[in-house]
Amino acid sequence: MASKMASDDFDDQFLTCSVCMLHFRDPRVLPCLHTFCRECLQEWAAKQQPLECPTCRTQVSLPDQGVAGLRTNFYVNNLLDFAAAKKGAGPGVPCQVCEGNVEGSKSWCADCAKLLCESCTLLHRKFPLFEDHEVTPKNALKAEKDVGKFHRKRHCQKHKNQELVFYCESCSALVCTACTVVDHRPGKDHNPVEIATVAQRKKETLQGLLQDMDPRLKDIQAAVKEVEKKMSNLMPSKEAATDQAKAYFRQLADLLQKREQEIFSQIDEQCRADGKALQTKKEAIEFESVGLTSAQTFCQQAVEHGSDVHILEVGNQVRIRVETLLAKQLDLESNWSEFQFTENTAVSDVEKEVENFGGVKTNVDVSKFQVAAHAKPAVQGFASKYKVAVKPAVQGFACIAELTTTNQEGRPCVTTNMEDPSGTSIPTQLRMKSEGVWEISYVPKVTGKHRLEVKVNSQHVTGSPSDVDVKGKDTPVLTIGRKGRRVGKLNRPVGVAVDKDGNIAVVEQNNRRVQIFDTDTGKPLNSFPVDGECPHSIAVDSNGRFLVTSRGNNFGLRRYSKEGKLLNTFRPDCMAFPLGVAVLQDGRMVVVDYTQQSCLLLQPDGSLIRDIGKGLLQFPEFVTVDESRGVVYVTGWFAHKVIAFDLDGNLKFAFGKYGQNDGEFKSPLGVTIDPAGNIIVVNHDDGRLQVFGPDGTFVRTVATVKGGHPFGIALIPDGYIAVACHWGHCVEMYRYS
Incomplete structure (x- = not known):
């Protein structure tokens, strides 16, 4: 990147706040590096909590001083000064000191950041206090191309007339000369260094980052072109x-x-x-x-x-x-009865098989369950007695296929054969699961297309030979939904739970509803609207009823019947901003309250039993309960930890810290436990789905979620984890055990 920028190198849009659409006024920089006016951010923060960047929707944690504590974008201020100085150098622009003289040329004082007429310039230079100020005259101002000449000089907050010329490395603070004598005297506690020296090192670091970004940008631009190319081939x-x-x-x-x-x-x-x-x-x-x-x-x-x-x-x-x-013996009978048409295959049976009449094949991994595996689109024999169905297969896990029969004519002779992509044989085991159902199990060692043959009495059954697509652990075995409002589609899914029938219940933030999906096929089974401005989390009690939290103006915790009828609304005085929810077998409920920074343990009627974690939690989001051990686990997305309490509210332990290594977190959100008491946590920022022992010891990483910004998670009884992908508008399922 060039070290200088001329006025022609940037347009007015670069200096315009995207909120108020005016030139920046006191520009402040968010952690995501997007800049807005201070007043605009203050208004924005007053309307929503937590604050989200108006451009990229990244959640922002404001400092204790609020918006005022955010860093000023001095570079934008310099550009504004540069543009104003260039525009105001000629006649017709009033002096910014006497505010009356519009005639003649103007000069620019970098220390005062003001335009001065000729009279004020002469007077300005006569004052001893301003004798060191850097004043640029008209001719030099018109010819100037370097924005760097228009840096506003920074002065010490404590010593107002002193310029900031040193950087205390021990305190990470800009200081003036007076500060190096009083508050930041060189020694073991302070190390003031000239700003230019430290700035040069920082520039070199940033230059390295720029070099690192170039290949990524090229990859992204190439990916955009590739997508555009594929879009052109779509029709x-x-x-x-x-x-x-x-x-x-x-x-x-x-x-x-x-x-x-x-x-x-x-x-x-x-x-x-x-x-x-x-x-x-x-x-x-x-x-x-x-x-x-x-x-x-x-x-x-x-x-x-x-x-x-x-x-x-x-x-x-x-x-x-x-x-x-x-x-005489006479045959007077005709031996004839009316003939009629017979349906060798019932229409209802054909209707069931219609979905096998062709299909849509794509190279894109849509990650759907295969109810029955077929070598190619074809009309299968309707009168077939046997059929093989292949469950999703994941490398390194025990996988199964099921063989079913429509008759009960004794036990047949079943033989199986499986080969990996290289043609190597994979051992299989066969056992009778129930009357008429056989289970074929195997453990694939590699990913890719495997071939499964199933024969009964030396004859191939329907669906054999089958192509079995073995996926890696980081590939979802099923993806449910895509962005939309119709049934079966999702819009900002947040919470996910498993109902009493083993189906997946998903709460959508933007569509304000709960949808129920079949675990095996991902097909929608039921849906119902939910109250509240921003629904967030969902849990299922021992009676199969749904508990849904919502934040915003119409916040609360609501209980719905299995059919989706609203039964109760809980809004106790102690509740202000409900998020995560968990329910115990006896009907007691644990609700995360973002405003209270605690968990509320409630009776089944919604009355408060006690606060849990108040003063110990930072921005809690989701919660789960291990009843067998009497432990409540709460994720703190800003603290990058999981905190454990007992049901009496006592702190037991906490684990995790910020990082990308095993056992470390980047904004943990969804949390649940498995039957052994292991704790499963998903990172919102990098999508890692990690498992920890009951004491918080790291065990393994299940997968890295692909769908984008995961929120809630739920463990499905047959060994899969469902993850609500907020920005991906879908629910992804990964193999767990």
Whole structure:
């Protein structure tokens, strides 16, 4: 970066506050290095707690003096002085001392940071007090290109007429010459050094940081270009996929239409065959009817009209004929029943399989559970007796696939074979989990595409062979939601919990609702709105009811039924800014109060039992309780610690400090415990999900959360951790055990 900046190198926007849209007035710098007017920050801080940067939304912890304690952006002040001096050097601008002379040229006093007319300049130089002031005349002012010439001189707060020219390294403070004699005398406690010497070292350090930033910026810019390139391919990809899908489903439709015509032909053929057979049967019966009718007529005529001689002549012949006809065995049954169409595959079964008719494949890791693994999109055999379903697989963990059958015809002969990406065989174990369900377990040693074959009686089952995508521990096995307002989408998720059915309950800050998702598939099951301006955390009591905290104007702790009906609102006098919440088996509740800087132990009716941690907590956020040990764990995001108390309010221990090493924290937020009493904590800043023993000893790092700025976490009974990713607008699940 150049050491000098000319007036043409910056525009008016650089000197404008993004809040008030005016030139900076007393500019102050936040820790995130964004600058705003002092008054703007004071108004902003009065509207929200904790204070967030208006530009990047980074949470800011103000010093004890408030906004006034933030550092002044002297560089911006210098630029403002430089711009004002350049603009006001000519005639027509009033003198900033006598405030009346607008004629003639002006000079600039760097010590007073004012424009002076010629008269005031002469008078200014005559005063002994101002004889050392640096005054730049009109001609030099117009030609000046170096902003550095317009640095306002800094004077000592204690010795007002003394310029700050030394830096006490022991105290990290700027001091004047008088201070080095009185308060910062060189010795074992103080080490005043000329500012230029220390500043040079600082500049060298900053120069190194600039060099470190250049490669990162290039990587980011390259990534932006790559994303833009992919965005340009988005619509062509959509059109191609749409065309492929249309062709695929057109083929399916053609197959159905072809089968429909085949069935119609079979019906016509069957109708013709049955008609021919019935016609033949009818003719045979009619032939017998004619013979019997003829004999009956002849016999009746003989009886009624024949003479005795005639009767004697034909009687015996008639008798023989009739007896022969009557004795004949006749098949008078047609042996035919109405034919009908039969549904070999029920429509409901097809409906269940429709989701397997094709799919969308992408190179982007959408991290979704695979309910059933298929080698390629295809119509599976509907009448198949067996099907294999593959659970999410993570390197180094025991993983499973389940084989199910639709019949109970004894125990079949099941064989399995699994290979890693290199073709190396992976040992598998088979056990019957329940009647008709077999569990196939294995431990993958590498990541990537594995191949699983499952055969029953030497025949491949539905879904075999399967491609099993084994992920690393830092890759989520399931990602639920994306930014949006509709059901199934999320907007700033904060708290997460597991309900009585093992499903995931998520509280959304911006949508002001709770959504319930299926743990295996991530599909939305239910949702209900919640009261409060900014909902924050959620817990589930022993009866399956939801407890939700919210901060802001309509703050409180609210209890909802399993169906989402509001049952109770708790807002005791001791509560002001509720955040994290945990609930005990007997219904007692522990609520973090940000304003009180403590935890409130409440009765099931919301009345206060006691304060926990008051005076010992710094900016607490989330809480969990280990009832078996009677310990309450609270995260302090600003203190970078986890603090443990007993339920009587006594401090037991604390662990953690700021850092990026194992066991260290960067703004810890979500916290929970596993069945063994281990403490699981997620860092808000760097996403590390760490595990500690019941005594606070570091055990391991589970994963580094990818979704961005994690908040609440919850442990799912089947060995996964759900993490609410606030800025990623999703919930990510990672393998825990």
